[in-house]
Amino acid sequence: MPTTVSMTVNGKKVSGSVEPRTLLVQFIRETLGLTGTHVGCDTSQCGTCVVHVDGKSVKSCTMLAVQAEGSDVLTIEGLAKDGKLHPMQEAFREHHGLQCGFCTPGMVMSAVDLVKNNKNPSEHEIRDWLEGNLCRCTGYHNIVKAIAAGAKAMA
Amino acid sequence: MYSFDYQKAGSVADAAKAATGEAKLVAGGMTLIPTLKLRLAQPSKLVDLGGIRDLVGIKAEGGGVTIGAMTTHAAVAKSADVKKAIPALAVLAEGIGDPAVRNRGTIGGSVANNDPAADYPAACVALGATIVTSKRKIAADDFFKGLFETALEAGEVITAVSFPAPEKANYQKFRNPASRYALVGVFVAKTKGGVRVAVTGAGEGGVFRKKSFEAALSKSFDAGALDAVKVDAKGLNSDIHASADYRAHLIKVMAKRAVQAAR
């Protein structure tokens, strides 16, 4: 049975009709049209769907939209402010932390959450944190460099 | 996913009442939602524990800790109380899945699910934890009943898990290189009542105690005490990831490392 769900996404109050089985990522992409959040594996492994819910990184393919009722959600589209990229996005661009770009939204959202928890992460801590974010193109070298630089820029 | 109804429970009593028949509780959803996507389950209704504040939080009590069922792995990993009373438990929580999984997955869900490769069951059994439910208190030794089987009855909700503090403990996990679940995980605890050793990831019936290790380590809490103890591969899993013999070998290696690292 369809039901209405309401939450704040990137600072805006939104609501829409969903089924209980509608995933948060489907609500974000299909109802709200925010397609920056990707679906890669759909099996909770790859992390391209990472968004922040109430300030914490979660896999939006493994959360129901109804579970996010009343929550504050931040997606990749919410990071840039006044036409200016977030320092972590800027660092990914500067350090070429991507090739095809498919995993990038999840990488950036995970990275921003990492820096919230650990202002000055070591290379090892960055790699460890990326356990749930898979990149199929280049490997992780430039992504790790970008995150280290992004962390400094966010300080 | 098949379709289902959804109800946000306001209290444990609410949840227990609603979670009967074909209805199912949902906590962090990190196991249940992937299962639903694969259409391996078809609940009529999901009863969400996510709104019950009483189920979240960690209390330091009598030297040990009591962890509310809806407390996430990330919260356990960060908790000063857990780090102080049972540092091995904080490290175990930090090693579950990835950060996003740890931000949603809960101790209650992990224990209720009793995945044969999950980490928490080993901690519960080795530390002699008590699983507190809406109905009763269950000793960890009596709680885990085999693959994905527990002592929980229909409509019974886990509310907390209580861990007494050991003198020393450590958990060593040999990760499956792909899934990062435990191929073999060994939790060793030196407690007032003796040494307890629990093994996850390896047994055909899920978590089990390694009594021969416990006997040897109770005499002498030293990794060398395990040298002479044979590990039989009988009853251990054999799959594409590892043979039973390899798992038997790893059980001893991981146990020795845990003894060496215990504090």
Ligand SMILES: Cc1cc2nc3c(=O)[nH]c(=O)nc-3n(C[C@H](O)[C@H](O)[C@H](O)COP(=O)(O)OP(=O)(O)OC[C@H]3O[C@@H](n4cnc5c(N)ncnc54)[C@H](O)[C@@H]3O)c2cc1C
């Ligand atoms: C990519 C990935 C990697 C992972 N890696 C690991 C790992 O390395 N080690 C590990 O141990 N786990 C791992 N997990 C599993 C994770 O720890 C889950 O969080 C946990 O198994 C289930 O907790 P949950 O809160 O998400 O429960 P849910 O998925 O919501 O529920 C699981 C089951 O428990 C029942 N249940 C939930 N709460 C209660 C309660 N309070 N009382 C009674 N029944 C209840 C539900 O009805 C359901 O049957 C991983 C998961 C993913 C997606």
